[in-house]
Amino acid sequence: MLLKYFYDEKLAQASYMVGCQATGEALVVDPSRDIEAYLKTAKQEGLTITKVAETHIHADFVSGAKELAIETGATAMLSGEGGNEWSYQFLDEINHQLVHDGDMFKVGNVTLEVMHTPGHTPESISFVLYDRGQEYPMGIFTGDFVFVGDVGRPDLLEKAAGQENTSEVGARDMYASLQRFKALPDYMQLWPGHGAGSACGKSLGAIPTSTVGYEKLTNWALLAEDEETFIKDLTSEQPEPPKYFAVMKKVNKEGPALLRQLDEPEEMKPSVSILQPKLEDHLQMIDTRPASEFAKEHVPGTINIPHNKGFANWAGWIVNYDKPVHLIANESAMSDLKQALRSVGADQIDGFMAPEQIESLKEQGMKMESYTIKTPEEVAPLIENGDVNLVDVRNEGEWNDGHIPQATHIHLGYLEDRIEEVPTDKPVVLQCQSGGRSAMATSILQANGIKEVINMAGGFGAWSKKDLPQTK
Template structure:
């Protein structure tokens, strides 16, 4: 048996390639949209990806399942659990095998048993793997998707918070408790291969270790050590992070079927003035992917600075509307990767590109970066609006006295409520998010914007007496 895991560090998402080397068949589990590199890897190992499956309808990234079925003729094994609201709706012309609890299928000499493990979502399933070709008569491990993570479990509130399905958080938490009782019955030796690692918003405190065992999770995962159902539900639903805005779109996209894409391409701007004109037009958004230290020296009016890398998919997903045309200010050698990153959350409308050198003459908007002492002096002036753009749990655990809370993901809409005639002071936890926030405020038409270097961490270290706690 060949086993490979693939980790997208920008989305904290795992995909798995499992192949039977005797027959040359392979399966992809929870495939990403950009699946071509994995197919090439399989081919290099003498394997043909004949099958793909996924643990549930994902809310945090675009699944590559439809792409594999449409473009590569791959057979799709998809959950047929859950109610009619969460059934796959793109399967009519594809080779699809519906799966329910207790089903079995084989890829060569590797057996997969299906466990219905609702809680995170109603249709969620897990796959128990047994390597028959290796002579095993007991399972090696379980692919848990967003059911059991290393040190945590999947959150059950996303359908309610992101997709608007009222009451599903409570019912999902109850389902999760029942599913975990089944998980506890599995042999301790079994490996646990989760769908996400640290950094994912699909749980509260996911571990950074890529895999675990059933026995280890029984010992150290809080959720497997709480036997009182109500206490479990209360703890599971408490302090869950904000559900990123784009999650609702992803759930819909993956249910209805993502668009089939080829290699990304877009036209490059030839004149700096055209970049400015693009940014002015309704329905367009200009994303500047430079590092914040470069962007703060000069931004094109109307642009939002989201640095290339891990921050790009998350904050683009929060701040960009899906019907907007996107232009990127990006280095040429990063352009294709940047478009793939955005396409991983179905932001497909990248129509224009500009090299940073092109915009030098028109990057006229700036914001200031100050230390805690300068921030404190400005804050004491009565005409300043002081904005905290951290998430709810950070705000509730402690905040700068006299601040107003507007989480960064909502700032593009909620920032319009502020007075444009007054200067704005912004901070986050460390300074990274407030740099993005500063560019958002400039794009909204605020002239005087300042952000705090080091954020709340620096403030609480240097001025702890001015921290308010609940």
């Protein structure tokens, strides 16, 4: 048997390939939208992908199950649990088999048993793997059910998909599912769908895999013995779900477009006379340069989401999905940027402009914008004397752990939606934990007409190191 692990660091998302080398068949579990890695691996290993399995309708990335099933002709093994409300709506486009608790299917000499594990979502299933007809299972693909050190959050249907009063129901389902998990043999390997950094839980471990036995000994959720206490602990202090999660649930339920059906973005070399009116009419243009370069000068009306590991996540938070996206980026970066945007369902990428074009726009008379960066020591007296307004754009957990007394708290991902809450009678200082998120926030304020902005270098971390005033 062959077992391959694939990991998207941008989204902290894991997928797997199971191959039977005796028969040349392979299965992919929870594929990401870009399927090239699976096709390449299958070819290298002399395998044919005959099945695709999905643990649930994902909320945090665009699934590749439909794409892989269509491009390879594989049969998609999809959950038939959870009721009609959360059933797949693209089944007539693919070869598929709906599976239920206790069902078993084979990939060559490898057998997988379906285990219905609701809690994170009603339709959630896990796959228990047996090699070569063995009586003893080797491991379990848990998707967003059990992670290393954590379990899937039950509140996404309520917070991201708008399904009211589902958090507690999901938490009770999760508790019941965990009792079944506890009955599994300790020696079984655990293959989860996410690692540290995912918003599908609150304390995921950075180790890619574990064992059932180790999780029984160390995972807080599996150590819980009282159901009511467990529900309270599971539903509290969960991170804010990115806004794009609601889009992903819908996209993955209805079935995403195939990548080959999407238009390719064209390179833009616009004149000021063409670009200026479009920007004034709220053209959505994302500048992917580092924050330090954007701070020095940038095209008015553009928003800065630097091209780094966090790009996909923050694009999902900030991009308006109802409008086409235009990028300021080098052509060499476009392949990665397209993949990142499409992985979170931002498919309308109309065009891109090389950073060098900024100089051309300046030569044509376009006036660029910039913003000031100040250290905590420089802004502390301004804050203390009331000469500036301070906005903290960190998440709720960070805010609760400690914040600057004069700050207004608005999470970065909700800043544009809550722009009216930003006080504008004085210059605005933006602050996060280290300075990265507040740089993006600074660009959002400027793009929305709030021009007198200052980014606090080093954020609350640097503020705390200087022993400046804070409260809880």
